[in-house]
Amino acid sequence: MSAALPALPAHAPQYPPSLFAALCRGILRVAGWRLAGAFPDVPKLVVIAAPHSSNWDAIIGMLFKVGLRLQVRFIGKREAFVWPLGPILRALGGIPIDRSAAHGVVEAIQHEFATHEHFWFALAPEGTRKKVQKWKSGFWHIAHATGVPILPVYFHYPEKTLGIGPLFQPSADLEADMARIREFYRPWQGRNHGTV
Secondary structure (H helix, E strand, O other): OOOOOOOOOOOOOEOOOOHHHHHHHHHHHHHOOEEEOOOOOOOEEEEEEEOOOOOHHHHHHHHHHHHHOEOEEEEEEHHHOOOOHHHHHHHOOEEEEOHHHHHHHHHHHHHHHHHOOOEEEEEOOOOOOOOOOOOOOHHHHHHHHHOOOEEEEEEEHHHOEEEEOOOEOOOOOHHHHHHHHHHHHOOOOOOOOOOO
């Protein structure tokens, strides 16, 4: 029996049912992971996921993404998008980027938002698995420039939970927004180095 994951709202970008999705739900059930909260019914948003402290975050996150049939796009370094991993990453929603030209990433993602009717984009604001004092603000700039909300998603390893927070609409004040978002994440614990 597959893990009991909720149906996605109508405006969330999603893949059709598949055996692969059922397999991912089964793995999550056996591993004891659960989903807390509900996805919003909006066609476009920026998803942020934290705390990011382990390679397991990507594996757990991908199991939920595929198990839910949620079509969320993400970026990865261009070097990873070569055979045989490249086609798999693209099929899972990956967008290759050139890290040496990182200044153009925000503009490239803005273009994706402008050219798709439904587009959810995800990234880890910490930018690394190491504990950091300051988050990267690219997610805020993308959301602010495109006028879409931010959806905070958290890992809480002590209870094997992937949680969905409330939608956050960026204001004109980057520092205040970052402080409020960091405060939301304070209770949640990553696998290796606790809270954000």
